[in-house]
Amino acid sequence: MSLRAVVIGCGHYLPERVVENKEFEATLDTNDEWIRSRSGIERRHFAAEGETTSNMATSAATAALNDAGLAADDVDAIIVATSTPDLTFPSAATMVQAELGMTRGFAFDVQAVCAGFVYALSNANALIISGQAKRVLVIGAETFSRIMDWTDRSTCVLFGDGAGALLLEAQEGAGSPADRGILSTDLNSDGRYRDLLYVDGGVSTGTTGYLRMQGNQVFRHAVSKLAATATTAMERAGVSASEIDWIVPHQANIRIIQGTAKKLDLPMEQVVVTVQDHGNTSAASIPLALSVGRNRGQIKQGDLIVTEAIGGGLAWGAVVLRW
Template sequence: MRRSVIAGVGAYLPERVMTNAEMATIVDTTDDWIVERTGIRCRHIAAEGEKTSDLAVHAATRALAAAGIEAAEVDLIVLATATPDWTFPATATTVQARLGVRKGAAFDVQAVCSGFIYALATADNFIKAGQSQCALVIGAETFSRILDWTDRGTCVLFGDGAGAIVLKAEQGQGGIADRGVHSTHLHADGRHHDLLWVDGGPSSTQTTGKLRMLGNQVFRHAVVNLAEVVTEALAANDLQPDAIDWIIPHQANRRILDGTARKLGIAPEKVVVTVDHHGNTSAASVPLALAEAIADGRVKRGDLLLLEAMGGGFTWGSALVRF
């Protein structure tokens, strides 16, 4: 059975770190207020002139090196971002050119914080259909560029960063013990547009706009939707929660992570948490968390991982992967 296997993972965070103490000099807030409500202590902020494509290229280069693969082998780039360099062309094509990839397709996916799961599902289906042999899947964001720095309900939450994985086509036996992507599950419900959105765009206002959010309502939807999509992945593979070695969630808010784990009856020590030092990096958060857990030795080859995320739209999804 043809399967998409993670051959390498890479991450990149901008050099500048903004602590909660610094945030308190910009907006009416305190370190205690932010930590109590979100679990966030600091986040990384892109330098002036540092674009989403710059972050993506760094992460992709590291993923290729970890996989021991040359850029010439890549025949597909799917880049998840809600903060592209330009309205067009796709930021993925900029990454393609800078990496020296000369074949196949390159395009962006926009599903906000669920973007990486959507991009992973897209690349996985390309590989399973025989249309790709080696894909780069990237989540990269510069959310600091669309924040209203006077709105403490949103500006304290987000940071910048990028994460990437290399997917390669391999043959397996078709069982849960096989390495690779076993299933992906995607959902959307556009009725909730006004709970989490950006108040601008080329077609509506001809401006970039700023991020707006009704946090309490997003929280309620997030816990329910994430628990359901994790349960869906388990049921599709005939598994119980204790079969999962690690849950790699979107790092939105520590309370959402804890609430989802409680709802599922999953031990909190099985949940990879990086929100405290990354903040919410939108489409970059899942691959960043995965990269950190691999680097520090928590995630090992053969581990069964459940990746999940929810974002504006609403969009949400999960992926079951044997690393």
Template sequence: MTDRLARIAGIGSYLPDRILSNDDLAAMVDTSDSWIRERTGIRQRHIAPDGVTTADLAEQACRRALDDAGLTAEDVDLIVVATTTPDFTFPSVGTMLQARLGATKGAAFDVQAVCTGFVYALSVADNMIARGQAETALVVGAETMSRILDWTDRSTCVLFGDGAGAMVLTAGEPAGTEGADGVLATYLRSDGRFKDLLHVDGGPSSTGTVGHLRMIGNQVFRHAVTNIAESMTTIAGRAGVSIEEVDWFVPHQANQRILEGVARKLSIPTEKVISTVADHGNTSAASVPLAFDRAVQDGRIKRGDLVLMEALGGGFTWGAVLARF
């Protein structure tokens, strides 16, 4: 059979109401608004209240994405959730969403690639649609990163926030159809040798605890700029387009300095880079769809635009997705 393009039919996102500003953090740890802004570009982040879980955030984003696509949960036959902070060790957030939304057919599961999770999840769903294993997929990035932070560690607790974003993918034109919309190329990589640079120091099999996020920030920064730039040039080459032809870049929102470093390395005009890090902080797997949705809502990303999404996360994992929206 001829592979089919996975078309982005709808998008939605959700952020908790509670906002934690830099000044709020300065009352908790030894930091300041100027210290955080100068090093990260972050001014605030959203924090899920007690009792609100990753699945709760994901459900709201999914409902908005389905509404945007003009579809219902009954149309969905695949749910792929990217998260590092699931509600439970099992069942998966994906199967919980399947039940909550009323999606009664197909498969649902989670993928874990930390901040690159949404890129991995998109790639999985794209491949399943391409091979005829699914017709309509919900691809979700959702996190409650606030639950794994050490709130006494100023080097990490200032960086992260909570939120969720979702895309609806539907089977579209055959791959290779000129001018067709959809996912044009995906590129995934990982290198487990760098685990100690960005990890959580707990887990069911090792400590029996959730653990806290630990990071050696300056080394992560160096790898991020190099590996993200490499993934962007590689995927553009695979798709037969130049970096200059891309209309919008939607990166993982880790740090404004990383976004600017990659843009400089590839000579990308900063006005073509979608940045939400100031308002959201680092929401891990949720950051790419959150940023994408904001740019659609404010009118920057339009139908027909060529969009490159990219990320790097703990593991290390990294990768990119090129799509015609």
């Protein structure tokens, strides 16, 4: 027997404001066809004035708790994956803890940009299998609309806001790939590539800054690194690509998603795709896609899922789990 971190609840939150591609035509030299053909994105959600990352994270967490039929004080820990916290400190996770009315346990943020949720899942898994926590809320939440340079058509049309959450619980498994829960994780980073994707602000500049990206270079690294990390995670889990029911990738760009699926020799019919409706929501994109995929009836209990992401750092990784 071995402990597994099993998903017992999931939920998501999207801001009310939907921004269609055509909205950008008034201020940028771009159009709907240009954005769709290069990214697969048709629309995205932007947070309202005064709506913060922690607000959205709390809404997603509440949905996950309701899905599991549990209360905030049934949870031991909260991990929020985000690159856009409300404040420099304290962590968004402690704000979520307070908003949920959770008066016990501990909460912290994980920052690995678009790979943040994979990193957070890996941390939650480690807490659970080491016996440090029985139940962990893992949340991805971002307000990337607040770090966009609205004059840069190559970046500002790609990102959106939102939040998704999973509630993980320690359960006994047989120690085989047939177990429910997280079966394996694989994390990687290489700081030599920091200039490919970064925000030019922070404590050192005294400004919030804007997102800067060398899109072609990021694309070049993304497909090979995502396929490699997914393959490593599957090997560690003792499963093959032919056994996978769903790929739930980071939703950055439809061409990256298609390229990775092709390298893994899995058809697009087995890929959960939400990028057309959400844009790139960074650390929120995987839990958003998991929740939407479950609500669509795609993801069902017992399904074998591989999820992978790459973001600034560069940081990348994958998780294999049985739903």
